[in-house]
Amino acid sequence: MIEAHHLTKTFKDKKRGEIHAVEGVSFRAEPGRIYGLLGANGAGKTTTLRMLATLLQPSKGSATVAGFDVVREPERVRANVGFLAASTALYARLTAREMITYFGDLNGLSRPEIKERIRRLSADLDMDEFLDRRCDKFSTGMKQKTSIARTLIHDPAVMIFDEPTLGLDVMTARAIVKFVRECRDRGKTVIYSTHVMSEVEKLCDRIGIIHDGRLCAEGTLAELRARAGEQDLEEVFVKIVGVEDAK
Amino acid sequence: MSWHNIVTVYLKELKDSLRDRRTLMSTIIIPTLVIPLLTFGIGKVMSVVMSRAREEIPTVAIIGGADSPGVVAELRKTPKLKIVPLPADWKLAISEKRLRVAVELPERFEAGLKAGSAPEVQVYNYSGELKSDFAARAVERFLTDLRERTVAERLAERGLPKTMAVPFEFRRENVAPPEKVGGNLFGGLVPYLIIILCFSGAMYPAMDLTAGEKERGTMETLLCSPVARVDIVLGKFLMVLTGSLSAMFFMLVSMGLTAAIGGTLMTSTGVTRIGAAAGTATKAAAASVLPTIDPLGLVGVLAMVLPVAVMFAAAAFTVALFAKSYKEAQSYLAPLMIIVIMPAVIGMLPGIDLNARLALVPLLNLSLVCREMLSGVWHWNYIALIFGSSCLYAAVALALAVRMFKREDVIFRA
Incomplete structure (x- = not known):
């Protein structure tokens, strides 16, 4: 479960002064459901997700992730979160097995536990062939599979995906989408940010549209369509964001 | 932690x-x-x-010295010096390392020595250049030797002991481990x-x-x-x-x-x-x-x-x-x-x-x-x-x- 209450993040920039990257964002993502965060580049998706993953501290507001407060108990939050972003890379000089083992160690798992989980993840993700090869020699698909295994090693209750398909080819992107669905089916709370409309249509049970740091609309796909009076999600998005700009 | x-x-x-x-x-x-x-x-x-650089026998040119054949001959005999004819552009030759050193014997040098005056000998070199410095030192050693011999001769002429000019010797020794x-x-x-x-x-x-x-x-x-x-x-x-x-x-x-x-x-x-x-x-x-x-x-x-x-x-x-x-x-x-x-x-x-x-x-x-x-x-x-x-x-x-x-x-x- 993720609950965000008026999350706000302000950055100070020497040239531009105060920047409100996220302003008063509140939403609730439930177990066994995928919450989609839809927004253009620079809308505040990454900052919101980084606050939920405790990489950044909110300037105002609060959030609980898997029952833990992001400000007071950041380490416990991270122990229950799997965070996968286009910007979370692998250690090039480690093998996939070493990489996953490292994150198992950091999550406090015992070596036999890690070994067993790697065996299962490797079978699920079809990684046996490259498990003991160095990550710098991997194809994009292999890298994504290793990253997925890294996020799942501690079997977190909450999964946060920040534009995970950015820059991937169709086949790899499909594999990711399939994996996100599986997370939901296993009862995990999933939050998924993207600017790709088709992914939202395929995946998300509930959608929040974020624009200029604010959450300007929220609901199921059907609710958003009804609200905008449009069928095509792109039109829905443009209409809602356009109304927001007009304000 | x-x-x-x-x-x-x-x-x-x-x-x-x-x-x-x-x-x-x-x-x-x-x-x-x-x-x-x-x-x-x-x-x-x-x-x-x-x-x-130490092994090299340096080239030395003599400026003047026509009226000091004895000193010139001694210079020529010194095995650690190679006396060469004086080039016209001898200063440039030293700068360009074609010549290591030039030594200038003043007019009537030898005669002056005998008469008991103190004519000044000039040694020209390329200061800071290793081989030229070594050459200058070799020429100076020759001149020091010549001076000491002259002193010894003069003392002998007057029947005075050597210690008259060198009253004592000294020596340096390191005692630190x-x-x-x-x-x-x-x-x-x-x-x-x-x-x-x-x-x-x-x-x-x-x-x-x-x-x-x-x-x-x-x-x-x-x-x-x-x-x-x-x-x-x-x-x-x-x-x-x-x-x-x-x-x-x-x-x-x-x-x-x-x-x-x-x-x-x-x-x-x-x-x-x-x-x-x-x-x-x-x-x-x-x-x-x-x-x-x-x-x-x-x-x-x-x-x-x-x-x-x-x-x-x-x-x-x-x-x-x-x-x-x-x-x-x-x-x-x-x-x-x-x-x-x-x-x-x-x-x-x-x-x-x-x-x-x-x-x-x-x-x-x-x-x-x-x-x-x-x-x-x-x-x-x-x-x-x-x-x-x-x-x-x-x-x-x-x-x-x-x-x-x-x-x-x-x-x-x-």
Whole structure:
């Protein structure tokens, strides 16, 4: 479960002064459901997700992730979160097995536990062939599979995906989408940010549209369509964001 | 703070760094090679160049001297000088190294000598040019010899004893033990090398583990783990410190081996290859490159360097952490190297002695106290003051590193 209450993040920039990257964002993502965060580049998706993953501290507001407060108990939050972003890379000089083992160690798992989980993840993700090869020699698909295994090693209750398909080819992107669905089916709370409309249509049970740091609309796909009076999600998005700009 | 997490981060960074060629170069390969290169490379080349310059029979031209045939004939007979005809452009010839030296005998020089006047002889050379300086010295030796002979003759003519002109002799002798001489001469060089290598050993792991990770996108991955930030900093910092200490360790081991094996090797080849006279020179050169140093002093130096290595590791870590990319980190740390070298160079200058104020100047204090310790002098009050202040600086640098790592605008600087 993720609950965000008026999350706000302000950055100070020497040239531009105060920047409100996220302003008063509140939403609730439930177990066994995928919450989609839809927004253009620079809308505040990454900052919101980084606050939920405790990489950044909110300037105002609060959030609980898997029952833990992001400000007071950041380490416990991270122990229950799997965070996968286009910007979370692998250690090039480690093998996939070493990489996953490292994150198992950091999550406090015992070596036999890690070994067993790697065996299962490797079978699920079809990684046996490259498990003991160095990550710098991997194809994009292999890298994504290793990253997925890294996020799942501690079997977190909450999964946060920040534009995970950015820059991937169709086949790899499909594999990711399939994996996100599986997370939901296993009862995990999933939050998924993207600017790709088709992914939202395929995946998300509930959608929040974020624009200029604010959450300007929220609901199921059907609710958003009804609200905008449009069928095509792109039109829905443009209409809602356009109304927001007009304000 | 959890030791398990710190050790986990450290061991991973160690494994990762051992697979990084740049880190291996700066922490193991260069420190191992620097002393043998200095000794066998530069040291050897220097001793060969010096002995060749000494062996060369310099070309000397005589200006004037037509009315001093006796002196000219003696000059021609001197085996260590090669008298050549005076070129028209003799000044240019000396500057262009075609001629080493010109010696000007004034008019009626010989007659003047006999008459008891004191005519002045002028020696022209290319000052600072090794071979020309050697040639000038050879000519001056001839002239000194001539002068002494003239004095002896004049005294004999008057029936006076030699002691009339040379009332007494004197002689200089070193009474300090060899390790003190070595320590004083080269005590500055060892800490200087240690300071440079400690810093360069810390530099590459520091850049790789901070700015490098940011650039490659693995920093964000690491921050997603439930480990506290302070554990990550300390684990990484320990790796940077390992780099710094390993650079020092490998340099000292290689220095020991070079001294043990190289010392005998150099002196023996010197004797057989260049001949007895040059052999002595080579021996001296070998002894100067491989000075005798108090081993207990070396242990003292290691103890004093430890807090400085901690300070270097933490400082390099903090600076590199601020950078967005490996390249940017390099452009911050390279100038820092000059700042690090400066106090070490000042410490090598002769005549600067340790006092309470200098004992508080970081790096310079290390450089000065090391020189003393390597010559077997132990100022315990200064040693305590320097060790204490170095530990304090190291603690401040480490605290700063932890603080920087907790700053979002530094970690996510884009």
